[in-house]
Amino acid sequence: MNTLNMKFIDPHIHMTSRTTDDYAAMQKAGIVAIIEPAFWLGQPRTELGSFKDYYSSLIGWERFRASQFGIKHYCTIGLNSKEANNEALAEEVMDLLPMFICKEGVVGVGEIGYDDQTAAEDKYYRLQLDLAKEANLPVQIHTPHRDKKAGTIRSMDVALEHKLDPGMVIVDHNNEETVRDVLDRGFWAAFTIYPNTKMGNERMVEIVKQYGAERIIVNSAADWGISDPLAVPKTASLMLERGISLDDIHKVCYQNALDSFGQSGQMKESDWLENTTIDQREKFSDNSILRGGQTPMVGEIRMNPAFESNIVK
Amino acid sequence: MDSKLLPTITAFLEHLLSQYTTADAVQWLKEKQQTVSTSETGKELYLPFSAAPRYVGKKSLNLSIEDLEQSNKLRKGFNPANWTTDQLARTILLLSLPHEDGDKYSQFILKLFGTADMGELVALYSALLLLPHPEKFVAQATEGIRTNMGNVYEAIALNNPYPFEHFSDAAWNQMVLKTIFVGKSLNKIYGLDERSNYDLARMLSDYAHERWAAGRTVTPELWRPVGPYINEYIIQDIKRLFNSTNETEQEAAALACAQSTYPAAQTLLEEHPLLKHKITEGQLNWSHVSQKAVTT
8 A cells, every 4th residue: 555655634533542553554645644533431420520631632642642653643623513502511612612713723613514403403513613714724524324414504594694704615425415505605515424423435436536636634533433545545556456646646635735724834745845854752650652662663654563573572 | 930030031932933933923922821821621722722833933043152041141052052933832832721720721731731732742741841830840841752643752751850850769760761762862961960879770680681682782971870870791792892893882881980989999990990980080971972872
């Protein structure tokens, strides 16, 4: 894979749920930068403090962890739609968000939108659209799994009603049924290559053949479920095999993510082009990435050597 | 930090910053200092504190010897050699907050700690030595030592007199041990020799035994806080070092003995006249050992 030394961005991946093996493999496959949207952890949160600590880990520990593998980590911060249904907690989270959305490396408000399309979800989606507008940040919209088409259209209608510029809004988890509406209205259309529930990458190839590469973005949304953190490079590979031009692949697997989220002023190509060294001596103790005795990598980024034997020293 | 000195310190930091950033950025900071200085709730501090890099950049300072001497003169142990422009701006903002009421002041600053990102944490911990009511932040700094982010750890533990002045022995000992554990140089710990103690010497010796049992090495720097506490047990470690094929380990053994009044340690040093001579002549000290330890 990645014989052409292409560079990729995965603009939607939940690294908090992934392992260091994933980071190493992603780096090897050419992923240079990632965006981690704040999302639901699988287990509902019941206290404000767990939101605060989660946001802190996205801008702190997880970013640091990624840097140890030569990957630049950005995030979007927001209250996800599922947890917007706990109204008492959602109120508190809304007070907390201004403390986080202007931090360094926060490239948008997200992922926000609808899940069951309840009144509470609608209320907090709108409040966060206003917040993003006030901070002049891009918005990353999660479109619902159920009743997707209506939910996607409603997400866009409400964004326009709140006077957001569609060029500042990335509509995520599209499929064949939603893509035309999203592109026709001037929004960015992101696609998630995720086994069984979202897009397969063969279908993705067909979408690019049909709609071209303008404003189309590919991501993995890899998380705590059965998912693939290499979905973006694998899809690029398949596109190449099936005759999509290099230029178009570069757009949907790199440039469009940079152009859309780069509008935050917090994500520049120079962030990774000029920082191609890592120093794993920046390693750490009880939660260390490198356990005592592993050889740290220092200098030009390269892959971890494969484990050559079963002996652990 | 004596709060009477704050205006002088702030003026000095402003002078440093003006050399590394634009007039617009200086102006932006001036305005923010103004609003922060009359803040009732601390709220006015939070946004500019976060946003500082967007206005003043993140340039490394390239300070002159004079500037560094002046830093140390204004505040003993203050060494901003590795500081960046955003760090300066953030520190200036922290010093602009009303501080007559220590409880209120520390509450605002601790709230910042609670949602800080890595760059903000570095700025906050490095600034502790300049803040009024420093005793209010001991628990936070002790907690900070538990971090697993390299640069945040360095901001507290290295080139910073705050732990030396405020940490309990237990916290101090953990910090020294962890500095070795994460492969950073003891040479940069402010006040290392003054705060060495028997418990620390025992922990370090135990740690060496653990490493040796696993067939691993330990940095020769480890023996620096041990020297003054050589006893019937630790002397065995020192003998082992003298018998090492590694020259730096032998040097560490000699230096440790030179710090000790334990008779057997004195005897051991006599048995290594060349090393003893080097120490007496000032050709060998712990800084040399640190330098070698870092480069190997």
